[in-house]
Amino acid sequence: MAVQRRRIAVDEGRAALAAWQAAQAPGPDSASQQPGTAVPRATLATAVRYSLEEVTARAPGNSVEVRVPPFGVTQCVEGPRHTRGTPPNVIECDAATWLAMVSGQLSWADAVGSGRVAASGLRADLSGLLPL
Numbered sequence: 001m002a003v004q005r006r007r008i009a010v011d012e013g014r015a016a017l018a019a020w021q022a023a024q025a026p027g028p029d030s031a032s033q034q035p036g037t038a039v040p041r042a043t044l045a046t047a048v049r050y051s052l053e054e055v056t057a058r059a060p061g062n063s064v065e066v067r068v069p070p071f072g073v074t075q076c077v078e079g080p081r082h083t084r085g086t087p088p089n090v091i092e093c094d095a096a097t098w099l100a101m102v103s104g105q106l107s108w109a110d111a112v113g114s115g116r117v118a119a120s121g122l123r124a125d126l127s128g129l130l131p132l
Helices: 010-024 041-058 095-103 108-113
Strands: 064-068 072-076 090-093 117-120
Touching: 010 041, 010 095, 041 064, 041 072, 041 095, 090 095, 095 108, 108 117
Parallel strands: 064 090
Antiparallel strands: 064 072, 090 117
C-alpha cells in the first residue's frame, strides 16, 4: 500500500480545526458572541482538507467518496475500487456539518437523520471513523 502524501501539514491542519472549534464555542458573554462565528475562508478550507486527509489516513481505500464542496473530496475505506462515473458509495455535506461531525459536536446518526448529510451506497457510513 502506498503512503499518502499530505498536502496540509498536520500542525497547520490541527490549528485550523482548533480555530474553527473555538469559533463554535459560546464566549463568556454569550450575548456578544454567538456560536457559529465565522472563521476566515482559508481557515475553513484548511480545516476541511486536513480532516479529509485524516479520514483517508485512518481508513485508506477507494470504495467511498467523501465530498465537502467546495473545499475538497477524498476516497477512503477499503473495498472495491471505483474508477469511472459517479461512485456507488458517496457521502456529501457542507463544511460546517463535516467539521461538526469530525470534532464530535454532531453524531453521524444525527447528521444523516436530519438530512444534513447525503449518504448513498452500502459502504457510505463513517460512524466508525467519526469523530476523529
